[in-house]
Amino acid sequence: MLEVQHISFVAADGDTDKEILDDVSFCVDEPFVAITGPNGSGKSTLAKIIAGILTPSGGKILLDGEDITGLSVTERARRGISYAFQQPVRFKGLTVKDLVSLAAGKRLTVSEVCSYLSEVGLCARDYIDREVNASLSGGELKRIEIATVLAREKSLTVFDEPEAGIDLWSFQSLITVFEKMHERTQGNILIISHQERILNIADRIIVIANGKVQKNGSREEILPGLLASRACPALAK
Amino acid sequence: MDELEKMLLMQIADLHKVPDGAYNIRKNGEADGRRSTPHIRIESRKDKKAGIDIFVSGETKGESVHIPVVITETDYKEQVYNDFYIEDGADVLIIAGCGIHNCGQATSEHSGIHTFHVGKNAKVKYVEKHYASGDGNGENVMNPTTDIRMEENSRLEMETTQIKGVDSTVRTTRGVLAAGAELVIREKIYTHGKQFAKTDFSVELNGDGAGADVVSRSVAADSSRQEFYLRIDGNGKCHGHSECDAIIMDEANVVAIPALAANNVDAELIHEAAIGKIAGEQLLKLMTLGLTEQEAEEQIIKGFLS
Numbered sequence: 001m002l003e004v005q006h007i008s009f010v011a012a013d014g015d016t017d018k019e020i021l022d023d024v025s026f027c028v029d030e031p032f033v034a035i036t037g038p039n040g041s042g043k044s045t046l047a048k049i050i051a052g053i054l055t056p057s058g059g060k061i062l063l064d065g066e067d068i069t070g071l072s073v074t075e076r077a078r079r080g081i082s083y084a085f086q087q088p089v090r091f092k093g094l095t096v097k098d099l100v101s102l103a104a105g106k107r108l109t110v111s112e113v114c115s116y117l118s119e120v121g122l123c124a125r126d127y128i129d130r131e132v133n134a135s136l137s138g139g140e141l142k143r144i145e146i147a148t149v150l151a152r153e154k155s156l157t158v159f160d161e162p163e164a165g166i167d168l169w170s171f172q173s174l175i176t177v178f179e180k181m182h183e184r185t186q187g188n189i190l191i192i193s194h195q196e197r198i199l200n201i202a203d204r205i206i207v208i209a210n211g212k213v214q215k216n217g218s219r220e221e222i223l224p225g226l227l228a229s230r231a232c233p234a235l236a237k
Numbered sequence: 238m239d240e241l242e243k244m245l246l247m248q249i250a251d252l253h254k255v256p257d258g259a260y261n262i263r264k265n266g267e268a269d270g271r272r273s274t275p276h277i278r279i280e281s282r283k284d285k286k287a288g289i290d291i292f293v294s295g296e297t298k299g300e301s302v303h304i305p306v307v308i309t310e311t312d313y314k315e316q317v318y319n320d321f322y323i324e325d326g327a328d329v330l331i332i333a334g335c336g337i338h339n340c341g342q343a344t345s346e347h348s349g350i351h352t353f354h355v356g357k358n359a360k361v362k363y364v365e366k367h368y369a370s371g372d373g374n375g376e377n378v379m380n381p382t383t384d385i386r387m388e389e390n391s392r393l394e395m396e397t398t399q400i401k402g403v404d405s406t407v408r409t410t411r412g413v414l415a416a417g418a419e420l421v422i423r424e425k426i427y428t429h430g431k432q433f434a435k436t437d438f439s440v441e442l443n444g445d446g447a448g449a450d451v452v453s454r455s456v457a458a459d460s461s462r463q464e465f466y467l468r469i470d471g472n473g474k475c476h477g478h479s480e481c482d483a484i485i486m487d488e489a490n491v492v493a494i495p496a497l498a499a500n501n502v503d504a505e506l507i508h509e510a511a512i513g514k515i516a517g518e519q520l521l522k523l524m525t526l527g528l529t530e531q532e533a534e535e536q537i538i539k540g541f542l543s
Binding site: 077 | 454482516518519521522523524525526527528529530536537539540541542543
């Protein structure tokens with residue numbers, strides 16, 4: 001279980017400070033929790049704070065009761081946090097097999113790497129020895145990024161806009177990936193998304209706007225309200 | 238052959254035992270074994286210079302020649318000339334390399350001058366590794382020079398690797414290509430400490446359809462220095478590509494000076510150069526997979542140079 005307690009984040013904006021997150025608190029205790037909200041509301045900042053990439057100005061993060069606020073990215077990863085980047089990183093020289101093996105924490109066999117790649121809809125044979133570099137398209141990189149968090153099989157996985165760039169692949173496949181992942185890990189999956197179809201599988205939806213939690217409730221409570229208003233900035237993207 | 242020499246041979250030529258096929262092992266300036274085969278003849282030079290002549294007949298198909306050099310003495314310096322005569326239509330793998338283990342206080346130095354005469358339609362793969370170790374203060378110096386002359390429609394692929402150990406190196410490669418000939422060079426260099434490595438490549442594309450693809454990937458760590466001079470002259474309807482890609486770390490210094498000379502309106506020449514530190518987001522991605530920053534750095538370098 002992940003507990004986010006009174007998190008705030010202030011970023012320098014020229015000579016002035018800009019408040020990105022203000023007293024954000026919530027719990028991730030269900031299989032699928034979605035965070036939604038308008039662009040610039042602080043969602044990605046929050047995901048990076050959970051992964052340890054950014055340090056909050058105030059507040060605490062607890063994982064299974066342990067205060068991990070002061071822990072590094074590496075220590076958090078080893079305690080069971082996985083984080084899928086919104087913009088996947090390119091590596092000259094590292095192959096898809098290398099990267100998925102590093103994610104799994106052991107040298108994987110070709111068939112093991114293939115099974116992760118197949119889950120994200122990539123024909124494994126064509127990709128396994130390719131470098132994770134600029135020769136891959138944005139969509140391919142995104143699916144490889146998802147394969148790396150699949151291979152980790154950890155208790156908490158944070159996806160920052162997993163739908164971005166997967167246009168050639170169906171949302172249904174992405175949702176199947178989430179479901180299989182939960183089946184295997186029995187962990188929690190936190191997804192930042194604007195997509196109705198992804199929000200539709202969430203057990204809990206948290207709406208963040210202007211750096212604050214605006215709404216936090218079950219899908220049944222929150223989703224109808226979001227859909228009712230076409231003007232709702234959360235779904236306007 | 239003692240354990241140290243075996244270790245050096247393994248590092249530079251992946252040799253665990255006497256190789257199959259033709260070979261010539263040179264140890265501290267002396268011949269330490271030689272074998273010719275029906276298709277590949279190895280002879281001492283006719284002039285007074287140190288080194289060998291290697292004759293590869295046109296009948297050669299998929300055979301290999303190993304010509305490693307091992308130096309285990311301190312204060313030993315040599316200049317060796319090896320000439321390769323590859324007949325028209327031959328297909329051969331040549332594995333060269335130099336391993337120095339210098340335990341003493343003085344400098345050990347090997348300068349190998351390799352000249353390739355590659356006949357028409359011949360195919361050559363040339364693999365060269367440089368390795369040095371030692372627990373003394375003596376410097377290990379290697380200055381390989383490769384002079385490549387390629388006739389019509391021949392192909393030469395050269396892989397040259399120098400990972401750590403060598404204190405100072407000037408690597409000079411010259412290529413002169415006739416029509417339809419193709420030269421591919423892949424260089425990998427890792428320097429650390431106060432090492433210095435200079436790469437000086439120049440290729441002349443003298444005929445229509447000639448092509449060169451030269452890629453150098455390097456990592457410069459600590460206060461080491463690297464210099465790259467890559468020049469391609471396009472003198473016909475040809476295509477040339479050179480690339481210099483360096484990761485710089487710590488207090489290191491890398492200079493890349495590319496040059497392209499198009500002397501024919503149909504010459505297509507491209508150069509790419511990039512020098513930079515390891516991207517922060519690459520480190521972060523691997524750290525989110527549970528690696529420490531140092532482990533992440535090692536993996537990125539290993540991948541980059543693999």
